[in-house]
Amino acid sequence: MNFSNKISDLEENHLLRSRRIAKSPQGTVMKIDNQDVVNFCSNDYLSLANHAKIKEALIEGVEKYGAGSGASHLVSGHSDSHKLLEEALAEFTGQESALLFSSGYSANLGIFSALRDEIKWSIQDKLNHASLIDGCRLIGLPIQRYHHNNLESLANKFKKQSGSGLVVTDNVFSMDGDRANISGISKIIDSSNTMLMQDDAHGFGVFDPIIPERSIYMATLGKAAGVMGAFVSGDKDFIEFLIQKSRPYTYTTALPPVLCHAIQMSLEMIKHGEQREKLFKNIKFFRSMASQLGLSFEQSDSAIQPLIIGSSLKALLISNRLFKEGFFVSAIRPPTVPPNSARLRFTLSADHTFEQIESLLEKVNNAMA
Ligand SMILES: Cc1ncc(COP(=O)(O)O)c(C=O)c1O
Numbered sequence: 327m328n329f330s331n332k333i334s335d336l337e338e339n340h341l342l343r344s345r346r347i348a349k350s351p352q353g354t355v356m357k358i359d360n361q362d363v364v365n366f367c368s369n370d371y372l373s374l375a376n377h378a379k380i381k382e383a384l385i386e387g388v389e390k391y392g393a394g395s396g397a398s399h400l401v402s403g404h405s406d407s408h409k410l411l412e413e414a415l416a417e418f419t420g421q422e423s424a425l426l427f428s429s430g431y432s433a434n435l436g437i438f439s440a441l442r443d444e445i446k447w448s449i450q451d452k453l454n455h456a457s458l459i460d461g462c463r464l465i466g467l468p469i470q471r472y473h474h475n476n477l478e479s480l481a482n483k484f485k486k487q488s489g490s491g492l493v494v495t496d497n498v499f500s501m502d503g504d505r506a507n508i509s510g511i512s513k514i515i516d517s518s519n520t521m522l523m524q525d526d527a528h529g530f531g532v533f534d535p536i537i538p539e540r541s542i543y544m545a546t547l548g549k550a551a552g553v554m555g556a557f558v559s560g561d562k563d564f565i566e567f568l569i570q571k572s573r574p575y576t577y578t579t580a581l582p583p584v585l586c587h588a589i590q591m592s593l594e595m596i597k598h599g600e601q602r603e604k605l606f607k608n609i610k611f612f613r614s615m616a617s618q619l620g621l622s623f624e625q626s627d628s629a630i631q632p633l634i635i636g637s638s639l640k641a642l643l644i645s646n647r648l649f650k651e652g653f654f655v656s657a658i659r660p661p662t663v664p665p666n667s668a669r670l671r672f673t674l675s676a677d678h679t680f681e682q683i684e685s686l687l688e689k690v691n692n693a694m695a
Contacts, residue, residue, distance in 0.1 A: 340638040341659055351376040354677045358654060364682045366672045367656040371532055371629040372592075372601040373677035374552025379595065380588050387587030395580035400569075403580035411586040414593055415557045419535050419543055423565035424557045428581050430527050430546035431457040432574040433556040437523060437542060438465050440571035446489035451475065451506065453499050455525055456662075462494075474499075477510050490519040492542075497535075498528035501663050501671060503626030505529070512538035527556075531596045532605065532629060551592040555581045604676035605629060612674055612683050619691045623672075631672040632658075633690070641668035644693045653686050 336342040350357040352375035356365045374380050387407070397403035408426055415424040427433035438448075438461030448462050452471040462469055473479035484493065493515050495506040512522055522541040529535070531550025537543045540561060547555040558568060568575060595601060612631060616623050624632045635641040638659040645657035648670075659668045670690070674683075 340642055346654075354675050354679075354682065356654070361649070361652070363649065363652050363654040364678075364686065365654045366674070366678075366686060367654055368673060368675060369528070369549035370552055370675055371528075371550040371605055371673070372552065372596065373604075373675045374550070374592050374595060374601065377552065377595070380552055380591050383588040383591035384584060387584035391583040391587060393582060393584065395582050397580065398576065398578055399580045400576055405580075405583040405586075407583035407586040408580060411589055411593075412557070414590060416559055418593060418597070419537060419545075419559045421537065421543065421559035422562040424559035425565050425568050425575065426581060426586070427556045427558065427575060428578060429548070429554070430525070430544065430556040431460075432578065433544050433546075433558055434458050434461045434525060435464055436568065436572040436574035437544065437558060438462060439573045440568050440575075441465070441492065442571075445491050447487045447491040448494055449480065449483050449487070449491070450494040451480075451496065451499075453502060454494060454496050455500055455527065458494050458496075458525060474502075475504065475506060477507060477514060480511060481514050484515060484520075487520075492521050492523050494523045495525070496528070497524050497526040498533070498628045498630065500528055500630065501658055501669070502624055502632055503528075503628045503630030504624070505533075505628065508536045508538065512541065528628065528630060531592070532602065547589050547592070551589055551596070553585050553589050553592060555585060555589070601676040605674060608674045608676070608678050608680075608683060611680050612672075612687070615684060615687050619687055621687065621691060621694065629674045631674065633670045633672065635668050635670060636666055638668040641670060644690075645670060647693050648686075648689055651689050653689060655686075655690075 346359050348356055348358050352368055352370050354365055356363055391407055395403040412424045412426055427436055434457040442465040448467050449470045449472055450458055452474045459469060470483060472483050493511060495511060498505050508524060515522055522538060525544050526535060527546040527549055530545035543559045545557060547553050609629060641657035645655055648655050655670050655672055657668060658671045663669060
């Protein structure tokens with residue numbers, strides 16, 4: 327248990343993670359480590375985290391509900407604010423019911439935890455989020471992965487399974503920005519003892535959800551929705567089963583109801599579509615400017631735009647240089663991404679301006695030369 331040696335090892339391999347300190351609210355322009363920067367590494371895709379309407383809803387919600395929920399959902403922590411938001415999320419996703427969790431991480435563990443005695447196997451896309459892999463580990467299932475976004479590889483693995491199981495995929499892949507072929511996956515696994523589970527953390531609020539019948543949908547509320555938390559939606563019986571059997575749902579304090587009140591406003595703004603349109607214009611502008619400059623970004627039509635660098639050291643050096651020049655872009659290194667695929671992960675938000683994007687990409691181009 328020599329932690330100091332372990333930390334030195336990480337440092338030597340350029341894998342030590344550190345935390346920069348924000349002294350302003352989340353947004354496209356921030357003060358971080360005492361420096362003014364344009365922020366290109368937030369998941370606040372619709373620029374709602376510091377939006378005036380969400381803040382007004384929070385203030386109103388505090389007056390109505392106070393600060394904390396005070397207890398877990400199954401004791402005295404479940405309020406009408408939770409109930410109303412669950413109903414609104416079920417309607418928005420076209421499902422019979424929805425269930426709130428405190429975070430996407432706990433929602434994913436929560437689904438696996440409930441299915442412990444129901445499934446015998448789970449097959450996952452190779453690039454699925456860590457929380458989905460951890461969910462599998464939690465219930466002692468072996469990690470079986472198919473090649474990223476490869477339906478043939480999925481079909482090959484699928485035909486070798488027997489008994490009930492779960493096929494699991496991110497919808498928008500968090501470190502790559504590309505999207506799963508949900509309809510294609512659903513056709514392959516069309517059998518009564520297999521369910522599809524999709525994690526739409528980075529698609530919710532940005533793309534219209536595609537949710538095949540009898541499948542499990544999980545999305546987060548701390549990214550495009552700008553607040554915090556997550557929900558699972560699906561058939562009424564499945565959601566009721568989660569309430570009964572999901573340990574990460576049962577044994578934790580409920581989200582503060584004031585947050586649910588604010589998320590109702592996020593949902594209204596998502597439905598209205600204005601922020602989403604601004605985001606899509608920015609994605610289009612970013613991609614066309616990057617291609618004019620000859621920068622080889624990965625194929626992605628989402629808010630996540632990765633530029634693979636390979637070496638962790640080089641990714642870190644470019645990220646630090648951009649930071650000094652006033653642009654915050656995170657260097658993503660293993661184990662978050664596969665070995666030798668360290669990258670700069672650019673994320674776009676509705677409130678970025680074309681000038682900010684243009685100036686960023688010119689700096690990136692110089693740094694890559
Ligand atoms: C694909 C995916 N799923 C789940 C999560 C976890 O969500 P949360 O941050 O709400 O715990 C994340 C977080 O980044 C994610 O990228």
